Amino acid sequence: MAKPKKRYVCQSCGSLTAQWAGQCADCGEWNTLVEDSGAVVTPFQAKHNLQGGGRMILMSGLDADVPLPARMSTGIAELDRALGGGFVEASATLIGGDPGIGKSTLLLQAAAKMALAGKGVAYVSGEEAADQVRLRARRLGLGNAPVQLASATSVRDILTTLGGATPPDLLVIDSIQTMHSDLIEGAPGTVSQVRAASQELIRFAKERGTAVVLVGHVTKDGSLAGPRVLEHMVDTVLAFEGERSHQYRILRAVKNRFGGTDEIGVFAMQTEGLTEVGNPSSLFLTSRDESVSGTVVFPALEGTRPVLVEIQALVVRLASGATPRRAVVGWDSGRLAMILAVLEARCGLSFATSEVYLNIAGGYRVQDPAADLAVAAALVSALSERPVATDMVAFGEVALSGEVRPVAHGALRLKEAGKLGFARALAPAAQAKEGNVALSGFRNLGGFVDHMLGR
Numbered sequence: 001m002a003k004p005k006k007r008y009v010c011q012s013c014g015s016l017t018a019q020w021a022g023q024c025a026d027c028g029e030w031n032t033l034v035e036d037s038g039a040v041v042t043p044f045q046a047k048h049n050l051q052g053g054g055r056m057i058l059m060s061g062l063d064a065d066v067p068l069p070a071r072m073s074t075g076i077a078e079l080d081r082a083l084g085g086g087f088v089e090a091s092a093t094l095i096g097g098d099p100g101i102g103k104s105t106l107l108l109q110a111a112a113k114m115a116l117a118g119k120g121v122a123y124v125s126g127e128e129a130a131d132q133v134r135l136r137a138r139r140l141g142l143g144n145a146p147v148q149l150a151s152a153t154s155v156r157d158i159l160t161t162l163g164g165a166t167p168p169d170l171l172v173i174d175s176i177q178t179m180h181s182d183l184i185e186g187a188p189g190t191v192s193q194v195r196a197a198s199q200e201l202i203r204f205a206k207e208r209g210t211a212v213v214l215v216g217h218v219t220k221d222g223s224l225a226g227p228r229v230l231e232h233m234v235d236t237v238l239a240f241e242g243e244r245s246h247q248y249r250i251l252r253a254v255k256n257r258f259g260g261t262d263e264i265g266v267f268a269m270q271t272e273g274l275t276e277v278g279n280p281s282s283l284f285l286t287s288r289d290e291s292v293s294g295t296v297v298f299p300a301l302e303g304t305r306p307v308l309v310e311i312q313a314l315v316v317r318l319a320s321g322a323t324p325r326r327a328v329v330g331w332d333s334g335r336l337a338m339i340l341a342v343l344e345a346r347c348g349l350s351f352a353t354s355e356v357y358l359n360i361a362g363g364y365r366v367q368d369p370a371a372d373l374a375v376a377a378a379l380v381s382a383l384s385e386r387p388v389a390t391d392m393v394a395f396g397e398v399a400l401s402g403e404v405r406p407v408a409h410g411a412l413r414l415k416e417a418g419k420l421g422f423a424r425a426l427a428p429a430a431q432a433k434e435g436n437v438a439l440s441g442f443r444n445l446g447g448f449v450d451h452m453l454g455r
């Protein structure tokens with residue numbers, strides 16, 4: 001047999017290379033390449049595979065009967081909503097988020113509720129001692145829930161323990177980075193270990209009908225669980241977002257083989273754990289003073305739910321020739337650069353000698369492209385020091401040409417804004433009126449800027 005070639009796997013993004021290097025060519029991280037001893041298919045084996053020897057697989061048409069996947073409600077409506085109706089039997093779900101954001105709290109609450117509802121639930125923590133988890137459950141008022149709890153990190157031990165006659169309905173693994181598979185070498189948390197441990201747990205889920213939930217920590221660039229390979233392996237990926245210093249948390253489906261990815265769950269972190277926020281539309285709004293420039297309300301849409309958020313911009317003119325800073329919290333910095341460039345090239349506004357700061361209030365993260373026009377409004381207002389009226393909202397997508405484009409669900413945005421007392425909206429020209437919100441429509445950013453500056 002040919003000697004397997006050496007290969008190196010990046011611990012940050014999971015990409016493979018034949019040659020060791022100090023920097024990963026794919027993700028740009030330094031010192032992340034580690035030798036990997038994965039199985040290699042040699043040419044002899046590959047030829048053998050083509051010559052048969054496997055079993056026949058059953059093939060059938062697309063129209064064959066399909067039973068809908070059985071779902072288990074978690075007893076937490078906001079979590080059910082993000083999942084598309086609850087955990088699916090025989091599936092694997094990855095829930096990722098920054099350390100301290102509340103993943104363990106959320107899953108402990110869900111585990112307890114499901115156990116109280118009669119489901120078999122196992123919670124394995126590799127990060128905390130069992131007593132620590134117990135104390136937390138007691139503090140959350142869930143100490144009496146019949147959850148089977150253990151502190152363990154060996155996947156073989158966990159599966160041996162739970163693989164008996166009645167495997168649990170739900171198995172929570174907190175976190176996948178602490179798990180160790182003895183099928184391969186390497187320390188827990190490395191890409192190959194995370195991959196191997198996940199593979200074993202996912203196989204267990206599929207074979208025994210258990211819904212397995214893996215907790216994963218995100219890396220600093222925001223990708224889930226370090227190795228992105230994990231996202232491909234599981235059925236559902238949920239991201240738990242928010243700023244630790246703020247109360248509100250958003251649970252977002254990033255991938256869902258059993259449902260849509262356009263719904264979110266909204267929670268508030270309180271002393272009694274995570275509480276559900278059923279109607280989040282006015283959550284991120286603060287009452288503000290008429291005279292503040294640079295602040296604009298944007299009617300964002302999360303799935304089918306409108307959420308009104310406040311966008312704040314600050315433009316500081318620099319006296320010296322120093323390179324001006326651009327800082328963004330809660331929005332895409334590339335998108336900000338684009339809006340600044342369009343304002344500069346198409347509308348004659350110059351930000352070249354000014355520092356620009358953009359913030360989404362309340363720790364909210366905007367991903368909706370309709371925010372472009374609201375951001376432009378905040379920037380123009382900050383630059384010109386002309387406040388935007390407090391009863392005004394703004395939305396619309398801005399193209400590189402300066403064109404203001406209509407966005408999805410404009411009517412829904414206006415309806416919610418109207419409900420919350422907003423009377424006027426800056427919107428794309430094609431937007432139809434809805435309710436009693438007065439519209440100012442714009443075809444391009446030039447006309448919009450003229451309107452804002454009263455030209």
Ligand code: TYD
Pocket residue numbers: 097098099100101102103104105106136140269270271272273274
């Ligand atoms: P945790 O669930 O441990 O986060 P993760 O598993 O994502 O790392 O929760 C972390 C924070 O939540 C912790 O710093 C304190 C806070 N917290 C509350 O404010 N109230 C509570 O009831 C609980 C359990 C935690």
Ligand code: MG
Pocket residue numbers: 100103104105127174
């Ligand atoms: Mg935790």
